[in-house]
Amino acid sequence: MSDASLILLAMALPLVFAGVIALTGANRNLRDSVMVGSTLILFATVLSLLPSVNAGGRPSVALFDIMPGLTLGFSIEPLGMIFALVASGLWVLTSLYGIGYMRGAKEKHQTRFFACFSIAIFAALGVAFAENMFTLFIFYEVLSLSTYPLVAHKGNEEAKRGARIYLGILLGTSIGLMLPAMLVTWYMAGTLTFQPGGILQDNVSRSVGAILLILYMFGIGKAALMPFHRWLPSAMVAPTPVSALLHAVAVVKAGVFTVLKVAVYLFGLDYLQSLWSADFVMWVAAFTMLSASIIALQKTNLKARLAYSTISQLSYIVLGAMLASQLAIVGGGLHIVMHAFGKITLFFCAGAIYVAAHKTEISQMDGLGRKMPITMFAFLLGALSVIGAPPLGGFWSKWHLLLGAVDVQQQIMIVVFLISTLLNMAYLLPPVIRAFLLSPPKDDHDDKHAAHGVGHRFGLAEAPIFCLVPLCLTAVGTLLLFFFVDPIIGLIQSIFTGAL
Amino acid sequence: MSLAAQFPVLVVVLPLFVAPLLALLANRGNLPWLVAIVTSALTFAMAIALTAQVMQTGVIYYELGNWPVPFGIGLTIGPLSAMMLMIISGASTVALAAGRESMNAEVGEEHQALLYSCWLLAMTGLLGIAVTGDAFNIFVFMEISSLASYVLVANGPKRQALTASFKYLVTGTLGATFYLIGVGYLYMMTGTLNIADMATRLADVSDTLPVMIAGGFVILGVALKAALFPMHAWMPNAYQYAPTPVAIFFAACATKVALFVMLRFQYELFLPNLGPQASFLSSWLIPLCVGGFLVGSAVAMFERDLKRMLGYSSVAQLGYIVLGISLSSSAGVTAAMIHFFNHALIKAALFVAVAGMVLRFGSSNIEQLAGVGKRMPLTTLGFVLAGVSLIGVPLTAGFISKWYLIQAVLELGGLGILLTILILVSSLMAVVYIWKVVEVAYFKEPVDGQSMLGVREAPMPLLVMLWVLVFANIWFGIDPSIPITLAKQEAAGFFGGAR
Numbered sequence: 001m002s003d004a005s006l007i008l009l010a011m012a013l014p015l016v017f018a019g020v021i022a023l024t025g026a027n028r029n030l031r032d033s034v035m036v037g038s039t040l041i042l043f044a045t046v047l048s049l050l051p052s053v054n055a056g057g058r059p060s061v062a063l064f065d066i067m068p069g070l071t072l073g074f075s076i077e078p079l080g081m082i083f084a085l086v087a088s089g090l091w092v093l094t095s096l097y098g099i100g101y102m103r104g105a106k107e108k109h110q111t112r113f114f115a116c117f118s119i120a121i122f123a124a125l126g127v128a129f130a131e132n133m134f135t136l137f138i139f140y141e142v143l144s145l146s147t148y149p150l151v152a153h154k155g156n157e158e159a160k161r162g163a164r165i166y167l168g169i170l171l172g173t174s175i176g177l178m179l180p181a182m183l184v185t186w187y188m189a190g191t192l193t194f195q196p197g198g199i200l201q202d203n204v205s206r207s208v209g210a211i212l213l214i215l216y217m218f219g220i221g222k223a224a225l226m227p228f229h230r231w232l233p234s235a236m237v238a239p240t241p242v243s244a245l246l247h248a249v250a251v252v253k254a255g256v257f258t259v260l261k262v263a264v265y266l267f268g269l270d271y272l273q274s275l276w277s278a279d280f281v282m283w284v285a286a287f288t289m290l291s292a293s294i295i296a297l298q299k300t301n302l303k304a305r306l307a308y309s310t311i312s313q314l315s316y317i318v319l320g321a322m323l324a325s326q327l328a329i330v331g332g333g334l335h336i337v338m339h340a341f342g343k344i345t346l347f348f349c350a351g352a353i354y355v356a357a358h359k360t361e362i363s364q365m366d367g368l369g370r371k372m373p374i375t376m377f378a379f380l381l382g383a384l385s386v387i388g389a390p391p392l393g394g395f396w397s398k399w400h401l402l403l404g405a406v407d408v409q410q411q412i413m414i415v416v417f418l419i420s421t422l423l424n425m426a427y428l429l430p431p432v433i434r435a436f437l438l439s440p441p442k443d444d445h446d447d448k449h450a451a452h453g454v455g456h457r458f459g460l461a462e463a464p465i466f467c468l469v470p471l472c473l474t475a476v477g478t479l480l481l482f483f484f485v486d487p488i489i490g491l492i493q494s495i496f497t498g499a500l
Numbered sequence: 501m502s503l504a505a506q507f508p509v510l511v512v513v514l515p516l517f518v519a520p521l522l523a524l525l526a527n528r529g530n531l532p533w534l535v536a537i538v539t540s541a542l543t544f545a546m547a548i549a550l551t552a553q554v555m556q557t558g559v560i561y562y563e564l565g566n567w568p569v570p571f572g573i574g575l576t577i578g579p580l581s582a583m584m585l586m587i588i589s590g591a592s593t594v595a596l597a598a599g600r601e602s603m604n605a606e607v608g609e610e611h612q613a614l615l616y617s618c619w620l621l622a623m624t625g626l627l628g629i630a631v632t633g634d635a636f637n638i639f640v641f642m643e644i645s646s647l648a649s650y651v652l653v654a655n656g657p658k659r660q661a662l663t664a665s666f667k668y669l670v671t672g673t674l675g676a677t678f679y680l681i682g683v684g685y686l687y688m689m690t691g692t693l694n695i696a697d698m699a700t701r702l703a704d705v706s707d708t709l710p711v712m713i714a715g716g717f718v719i720l721g722v723a724l725k726a727a728l729f730p731m732h733a734w735m736p737n738a739y740q741y742a743p744t745p746v747a748i749f750f751a752a753c754a755t756k757v758a759l760f761v762m763l764r765f766q767y768e769l770f771l772p773n774l775g776p777q778a779s780f781l782s783s784w785l786i787p788l789c790v791g792g793f794l795v796g797s798a799v800a801m802f803e804r805d806l807k808r809m810l811g812y813s814s815v816a817q818l819g820y821i822v823l824g825i826s827l828s829s830s831a832g833v834t835a836a837m838i839h840f841f842n843h844a845l846i847k848a849a850l851f852v853a854v855a856g857m858v859l860r861f862g863s864s865n866i867e868q869l870a871g872v873g874k875r876m877p878l879t880t881l882g883f884v885l886a887g888v889s890l891i892g893v894p895l896t897a898g899f900i901s902k903w904y905l906i907q908a909v910l911e912l913g914g915l916g917i918l919l920t921i922l923i924l925v926s927s928l929m930a931v932v933y934i935w936k937v938v939e940v941a942y943f944k945e946p947v948d949g950q951s952m953l954g955v956r957e958a959p960m961p962l963l964v965m966l967w968v969l970v971f972a973n974i975w976f977g978i979d980p981s982i983p984i985t986l987a988k989q990e991a992a993g994f995f996g997g998a999r
Contacts, residue, residue, distance in 0.1 A: 064978060067903070072895075072978075138894045158942065175928060179921055183903070187910045 003052055003059030009076050010045045011125060012086075013038065018118035024407025025111030032099045034370040035114055039092040040122070046088045053081045054487075056494060060131060063144050064328070066472040069191060070137070075131035077194070078491045079264070079333055083257045084128040086340045087250050093470035095350055098241035100466025107239055113153060115266055117242075119146040123248040127257065128434040133182055133192040133266065136258060140222070141268050143254055144170040147246055151238045161244065162237040168223045169231040178219030185266065194261060198268020199361040209267070214460035216262050217281045223318055224311045226282075226288040233307045240351030244276065245304060248310060248343035253336050256317040260332050273324040273408070282322035286416045293423035300362050302350045305427060306343065312420065313339050313386065319413065320401045326496050328404025332337075334485070335397035338385060340396050341477045345382030346428075348471035351374050352463035362431050366441030371461040376435045376469060378475035383428035385478035393481030396489075504553075507546045508562040508575045510586060512628045514546075515539050515620040515929045523617040530600070537596040540623065544593045547585035548601070554582040555985060559993070560883055561633075569633075570697045576633035579989040580837055582628035584753075584760050587844045591752035592623050597602045598852045598965035600746025602859050605805040606657040606743045615655055622648035625681075635683045636693045638761055639676065642725070646672045649754065653742040661741040664734075671724055671734045675758075678721030685714035686769075695768060702773040714775065715781055718765050725758035728785075728822055729792030735759035740864075744855040747807060752848040755818055756840050763825050767833060767994040778828070783828035790922055792819030797929035801936070806854050806864040808935060810847065813890065814928055817843050821905030823919070824905055830995045831908035836985035838904050842889075842897035842976065849886035849969035855877050856958030856966065865938055873942035875955040881968040889973040892927050896977035900984075902927065 017038035024031040044294045052059055053076055060075035076084070098117070101109050123146055126139030144167060147391065152163035186192055189203040200209055215451050221228045235247050263272055272278050296308035313335070320332030353359050357368065369376040388398035397419065405413040462468055481488075503510075518539045526533055527857060554560060562575040577585070596619075607615060625645025629638050650672070654665035687693055689710050690701040705711055727735040736753065739747045770778035796816030803809035821843070824836030855870060856879040858864050873880045889896035904921060910916040957963065976983065 066895075066900070066978060066980070067984070134894070141893065171931065172928065175931070176924055180924055183906050183920065184910065184917075187907055464692075 001352050002062040003049060003057070006045060006049055007025065007059060007061050007076065010049070010088075011043045011074070011122065011129070014118045014122035014125065015264060015385070018115045022041050022111060022115045022119060025115075029451060031091075031111065032115070035095050035118075036092070036099075037089070038118075041094045043085075043088045043092050046065045046084050048123070049076060050081060053078060054491060060305070062131070070134055070186075071132065073131040074126075074129035074135070075194070077265075078495050079257065079260055079336075080130070082333060082488065082491065083253060083336060084125055084373050086253065086337055087121060087245075088348070089338060090245060090249050090344055090474070092244040093242055093473055095343070096117075096466050097244070097351070097470040100464040101239065101241050101351050101355055101470075104464050104467065105239070107153070109153065111153055112149065113239070114451065116146055116149050117245075117263040120150065120246060120250060122146075127254045129281060130261075131192075132194060132202045133185065134261075136261065137182060138176065140174060140178075140254060140258065141171070143222075143251060144174070145169065147235075147242070148252060150242045151235050153239055153242070154237065156379075157210060162207055162234040165234040167229045170384070172358065173221030173228050176219070178216045181215035181219055182216075184208070184212060188498055190282055194265035196265065196268075198271050200267055201271040206275060209271065212271070212276040213267065213275055213277045213281065216266075217259065217284075217318065220258045220262070223259050224288075224314050225253060225284055225310075225318060226291065227290065229288065229311045232311055233304055236303045236307050240303070240347060240354060243307075244344050244347035244351065247307070248347050249340045252310060252314055253340060256314050256321075259318050259321050260329065260336075264297070264329060267328070269324045269326065272322070277495050278322045278324060281376065282410075282413070285315040285319040285322060286413065287337055288312070289319065289416065289420050290423070295419055295444040297423065301360055302353070302362055302365075302431065303360065305362065306346055309386065309424070309427065310339075310343060312424075313343070316397075316401060316417075316420075319416075320404060323401075323404045323408050323410060323413065325404040325407040326493075327400055327407050327494070330489060330492045331397050331400030331402075331404050333398055334488060335394075337488060338393040338440055338478070338481060341474050341481060342382045342385035342392075345378055345471055345474040345478060346386070348474060349379040349382065349468070352467045352471060355467060356463040362434065364441075365434045367435065368396065368440040369435035370397050370440065372463070373433075374462055375471065376432060378471045379435075380432045381475040381478055383432060383448045384419075385430060385481075387424045391479065391482045393478045393485065395482060396485045400489075413499075501979065506732065507550050508560055508577050508631055509564065510545055511546045511589075512624055514543055514630060515627070515641060516624040519617045519624065522620060523614055525613050532613040532616045535553070535598055538617055540589060540593045540596055541619060543623070543627070544586070546603065547582070547589045550577055551986070552580040552587055554579050554988070555982075559991075560739040565931045570694050574633040574636060574694060574696070575631045578993060579632055579986040580760065580763070580840075581630045582676070583661065583837065583841055583983065583986050584757065585627060587756065588623060588626045588630065589754045590677075591749050591844060591848055592619070594848055594969065595745045595752075595963050596747035598784070599743075599748060600856060601959050601960065602744045602855045602962075605859060607655050611655070615652065618648040621645070622629040622652060622749075622754075626753060629757050633695050634693050635686065635695055635698065639683060641681050642676050642679070642761075643679070645754075645757075646676065646725075652746045652750075653738050655746075655908075656741040656743050658741055660699070660737075664737040664741040667734045668738045675721045675724030675947035678717045679761075680721075680723065681940050682714040682717030682719075682721060685717070689714070690766040695764065699772065700767050702769060706773045706775075711774070712777060715765075715770050715778065718779065718992055719762060719785075720855055722758045722762040722765075723788075723822075726755045726762065726818060726822070727815060729795060731821060732796070732818075735815065736808045739811035739814070740805055740808045740929045744807070744851070744858050748848055748851040748855060750812060751810065751843040751851050756821070756844065759818065759821055759825065759836075759840070762822075763780065763833065764837065766825060766828075770993075773827060782826040782828055785822055786919075789823035789826060790919070792816060792822070793926040794929075797926045797933070799937065800933045801929055803933075804866055805935070806857070806869070807851075808852065808864055809866070810850055810865075813930065814847060816842075816930070817847070817890075821903055822899070824908060827908055827912070829908060829989045831904070831910060831911060833902035833994060834984075834987045834991045835901065835908045836932065837990060838956075838980070839901040839981050841983040841986075842901045842973075845884055845969055845972050845976065846890045849973060850883060850890065852962060852966045852969060853883035853886065854905065856962050857883075858964075859958060860955050862911060864887070866937060869937075870940050870944040871946040872940075872955075873938075876957050878963055879958045879966065882963075883941075883971045884934070884938055885970045886973060887930075887937070889977065890920060891930045894977070895974065897973045897980065899977055900980045904984075911940045923997065 062073035095306035124142035292312035385392035385394035629642030800812040892902040
């Protein structure tokens with residue numbers, strides 16, 4: 001099959017599967033097997049595009065011209081390839097996990113849930129493959145809208161309020177800031193196509209470019225730059241598989257991915273470096289990184305803490321983009337992968353703890369390591385990877401971000417990265433320490449919860465196997481990524497070497 | 501001469517002649533409705549044929565009774581006229597097709613023959629304005645359509661329809677009078693009523709005071725007719741209390757025809773001849789437009805009645821169109837014309853959906869529509885999709901309009917950026933008022949469960965029309981080549997092909 005038809009297939013599959021899932025909803029075993037099968041097919045399809053991207057090709061397909069020069073089309077470059085692989089690959093695991101979680105937690109409306117999930121993946125792939133800013137914008141909005149029912153899934157007042165904040169901020173920033181930036185770009189540059197080296201430097205004066213950068217960076221609300229970060233904690237009312245895949249991987253990574261695309265392909269690194277607002281956004285990112293970490297320290301709810309940790313980690317990537325150095329871009333691209341694996345592991349664990357032990361607060365986790373050793377060990381690996389400790393994948397992305405900061409001589413940013421790492425340790429390790437080193441509370445109140453898990457009172461009480469296996473796989477993934485990082489680095493670097 | 505060569509005049513004459521025949525017809529079941537819709541559909545078919553011809557061969561000139569033009573009456577069908585013909589006859593056909601049951605429920609069967617007769621007269625007037633090349637003809641047709649419209653509005657089911665119609669009558673008469681005064685001055689100075697002829701003769705007297713005054717009167721007159729802010733008070737009222745099918749018809753095209761007149765006078769007569777003064781005149785419109793779309797959207801956010809909310813939304817949308825007209829640039833007038841087309845699609849779809857809801861619930865109060873999403877899923881989904889287009893989400897027709905409008909506005913430089921921001925603020929307010937309906941429709945339990953039991957999906961013809969319009973909204977959002985070609989052709993005519 002040609003690359004063009006593979007792209008179309010990859011885009012069509014999740015949509016078709018959403019329909020099939022909706023139709024097979026009556027028989028949940030059939031529906032769930034269809035779903036897992038479909039995730040595998042999709043991942044294989046996306047993977048089959050990798051060789052030609054690796055060879056320096058840019059598989060592309062144009063659907064239709066909306067206006068002269070404004071095309072709805074796809075073109076795959078290295079960053080998009082990586083993002084698509086991460087999203088579709090982790091979808092396989094999340095769908096397994098989702099089956100275990102939704103059944104374990106006895107959630108309602110499972111069919112609607114999985115169908116919307118599929119549409120969200122469709123939108124994420126559209127963002128990844130977009131050939132121009134216009135296409136990206138469309139799928140960005142589809143992603144916001146399709147995740148709304150997922151966030152509001154529980155249907156109670158709290159869920160609806162959270163979902164309204166979620167949608168309000170994401171739509172508000174994108175329509176209020178990103179769309180005008182896009183319009184001005186089109187007006188001045190006459191194109192919105194992503195091009196290596198950027199499209200703005202010859203057409204837009206530095207003062208206008210600086211304002212455009214601010215509009216783009218704050219307009220991409222999914223990158224959760226302060227003060228537009230409130231939606232992410234609000235979205236935590238969603239069931240955990242949503243938090244895991246969408247709010248650790250697909251949605252937020254769509255945001256920072258867009259940041260990287262805008263920096264590399266619209267502005268171009270040289271032009272970006274010459275703008276005063278790049279420094280401004282960099283400082284905002286640094287502030288977000290540190291203050292979100294400090295807020296995370298104070299959160300006692302595990303998912304809320306992870307949410308603020310995500311906000312902080314996303315700013316690593318924004319900061320990396322604003323450093324405008326090739327090494328930092330490599331670091332940012334790597335961080336999309338590394339943080340995805342690390343954070344999804346943490347969320348999987350949080351969900352497993354909820355399903356097996358019905359615990360959501362960190363203070364309740366004393367001694368939990370004795371009942372759920374596998375889960376808590378995976379949590380440790382995920383936490384260490386997010387912290388950036390070797391030998392885990394997260395080390396490489398931080399390493400490259402630091403190299404990038406050294407490269408452009410931003411010493412203060414080096415310090416910011418290091419302080420943030422310390423804060424990461426301070427908020428991610430206590431749950432693990434409590435679980436393994438403290439003794440479990442002595443009240444018998446927990447006994448009735450233990451019945452949900454497998455095992456009895458003093459033995460193991462792990463989550464269902466569907467929950468457990470995916471989180472082990474992603475934890476192992478963080479480990480493997482440390483050793484097999486070269487192909488990814490090579491792929492990202494080909495953005496610059498291929499273009500030169 | 502083949503029949504097709506007579507289309508330019510037939511398109512007006514057909515409904516004009518059928519209307520009195522219809523009034524003579526006895527009220528025999530569906531017969532009046534049937535006659536009206538067949539006439540309307542035939543007109544629509546002729547409009548499409550004319551549009552196709554204009555797109556291929558350019559402007560059509562037609563001399564009535566073969567009298568040469570400055571002496572006889574000439575008809576001119578340019579790209580924009582052709583588009584207007586399609587909008588008017590299309591809106592009428594859709595409204596009639598979708599609205600039969602609503603009409604039976606709201607008006608009763610007694611006066612239907614007379615009502616449909618007025619409907620055809622209103623359509624005749626609107627179509628006549630679109631085709632004629634004569635300034636006084638425009639006034640005559642304006643009066644025909646207005647008088648018929650007052651009757652249509654006054655036939656609404658509630659007593660308030662009478663006051664709404666009276667308000668409409670007072671404003672409409674004022675507008676027409678102002679227009680007539682303006683045309684009178686122009687005739688005094690140029691000695692002709694043919695617009696093309698006037699354009700050439702106006703050059704000699706362009707600096708005179710009467711011409712300036714004429715410009716002011718004409719623009720003000722049609723602005724009243726078009727419900728431009730702050731002269732909009734009659735419109736939400738008329739939409740709310742008119743029978744719903746009438747609201748569908750008028751929302752899609754009635755005010756646009758007044759704007760069409762404004763656009764023609766501004767770009768054919770005033771701009772080429774008065775130059776700077778004309779741009780000065782139209783620059784006064786810009787604050788009115790901004791006020792229109794901000795106030796219109798803001799009021800719409802707080803309206804409790806669905807029809808009224810859409811009326812205020814129209815005030816805002818007309819603000820966008822006039823903004824395009826007032827920019828005095830090729831890009832601006834192109835954007836205005838594209839929005840003529842797209843807004844007709846959007847508002848017709850929204851009002852058709854509302855007609856379905858009103859028919860089944862007997863009320864257009866938003867609070868009472870709680871749970872409509874479950875009872876009438878297809879109607880509600882159609883409403884939401886049309887609403888998405890109204891907001892201007894990509895891949896819908898509304899987005900194309902906004903895109904062109906903002907590109908045109910950006911040509912103004914610093915002021916353009918400010919206007920862009922205001923347009924987007926107004927769009928965000930549209931998100932709020934559409935979302936308000938979505939929340940009530942899908943996420944709110946009915947106030948009293950009993951009243952919901954009998955509610956079922958809207959009748960089939962209404963659903964079909966609704967979805968045809970919704971698909972048109974998406975189709976013209978993905979492939980907008982037809983309205984864009986027509987608009988660019990017309991703009992090229994105004995600006996001599998230069999961009």
